[in-house]
């Protein structure tokens with residue numbers, strides 16, 4: 729059954745400009761991990777921004793779990809969409825510890841629940857021993873795992889990842905790639921991974937979509 733649905737989405741930056749995304753459609757099953765491959769500038773990041781609600785499409789609609797996020801008449805604000813994002817630069821808050829970073833997006837639940845969720849996330853990414861450390865005291869791969877835990881903690885409806893390996897060297901990337909694959913499967917979360925690396929997509933994803941300009 730379709731869980732995520734994007735129908736005939738069109739978008740261009742500024743009014744007179746040509747469409748970066750033109751009548752783009754995509755359907756994803758619950759728990760599926762989709763890879764988006766394409767050359768630089770083809771619109772991969774723009775596509776994720778549209779899903780996250782950071783841009784508004786000119787036409788088309790997006791639904792998750794039967795709920796309309798955007799169409800001609802609706803626009804759900806980014807913070808109300810239940811979308812988790814991981815960008816290439818991990819973007820952990822440098823002045824917050826691992827635990828504080830993971831807790832950051834957890835609102836509207838009791839202190840006890842927050843504590844439990846934190847434990848659960850730390851275990852998932854195997855970082856329980858590091859909860860009091862600051863980002864600069866971690867390796868690139870460890871920071872990557874914390875970023876993943878932070879994105880997953882609020883139980884997003886979908887996880888969007890934009891070139892999450894671009895800051896890692898080749899050796900570390902290989903390891904993280906395997907870790908990420910296991911983590912995504914363990915968390916059974918519907919995800920979209922944007923990359924220009926075919927091997928990344930082939931290793932991690934259930935299905936690969938190629939974007940062209």
Ligand SMILES: Nc1ncnc2c1ncn2[C@@H]1O[C@H](COP(=O)(O)OP(=O)(O)OP(=O)(O)O)[C@@H](O)[C@H]1O
Nearest residue numbers: 741742748766767768769770771772773774775924
């Ligand atoms: N804020 C913006 N204003 C105007 N044009 C933009 C803006 N952001 C991106 N673009 C243009 O939109 C097109 C798609 O950009 P996008 O960032 O989505 O590409 P991408 O596929 O993610 O590329 P890369 O692999 O290099 O990250 C490009 O031609 C880019 O120059």
Ligand SMILES: [Mg+2]
Nearest residue numbers: 772773774890
């Ligand atoms: Mg991009």
